Amino acid sequence: MSCLEMRGFEIWKGMLRQAEQEAVVAAVREVVKAAPLFQPQTPYGRPMSVRMTSAGRFGWHSDRSGYRYAPRHPSGVTWPPVPEEILAIWRQVTGLERQPDCCLINWYGEGARMGLHQDRDEADFSWPVVSVSLGDDGLFRIGNRTRGGSTESVWLTSGDVVVMGGDARLTYHGIDRIRYRSSRLLPKGGRLNLTLRVVT
Numbered sequence: 561m562s563c564l565e566m567r568g569f570e571i572w573k574g575m576l577r578q579a580e581q582e583a584v585v586a587a588v589r590e591v592v593k594a595a596p597l598f599q600p601q602t603p604y605g606r607p608m609s610v611r612m613t614s615a616g617r618f619g620w621h622s623d624r625s626g627y628r629y630a631p632r633h634p635s636g637v638t639w640p641p642v643p644e645e646i647l648a649i650w651r652q653v654t655g656l657e658r659q660p661d662c663c664l665i666n667w668y669g670e671g672a673r674m675g676l677h678q679d680r681d682e683a684d685f686s687w688p689v690v691s692v693s694l695g696d697d698g699l700f701r702i703g704n705r706t707r708g709g710s711t712e713s714v715w716l717t718s719g720d721v722v723v724m725g726g727d728a729r730l731t732y733h734g735i736d737r738i739r740y741r742s743s744r745l746l747p748k749g750g751r752l753n754l755t756l757r758v759v760t
Contacts, residue, residue, distance in 0.1 A: 561573065571720060575719060584643075584645050585745060592665070595639055597612060598613065603625070615639055616642045617760075656687075668735065677733070677734060692721050693753055695743045705731055718745050
């Protein structure tokens, strides 16, 4: 395991071993059983290319009303708790006793991407955001605190963990593309990204 620093982002390459990755995927499958993946819309009415669900006190949601955290899944059920296997990663990389309020689960299929964006729907930006990559490789792009300007990119592979805190907390970032079926972790291919955040 090594730590790569890019524009204030801590990128822990290979943090999760194969068995740990498999355990997290199994935990995610239980979350998805309770709160199935859904395809949100942007506020402009276009479907996002990723499918998502959440665990924790809040889940992240997007539709014509805007981007926001919601206490319930679109079906009306409450979000399941964040699995211990995922909370352990948060504690390991942050050293915090405060637990995240939300674990957003994004699934990237073939051709899916996530445009440059800031994580700014939370009440307090002093808490870090932790991102876990599982499955297919994703090309992670890091920008600046404002739109425009130069960017840097790095391939995230299965088991990598990214910490966005301090000056990097409000930096624009996104996933340009995935290498579909580059990993055998998910039998049908695709990439899972777990994003842990303190919301309140």
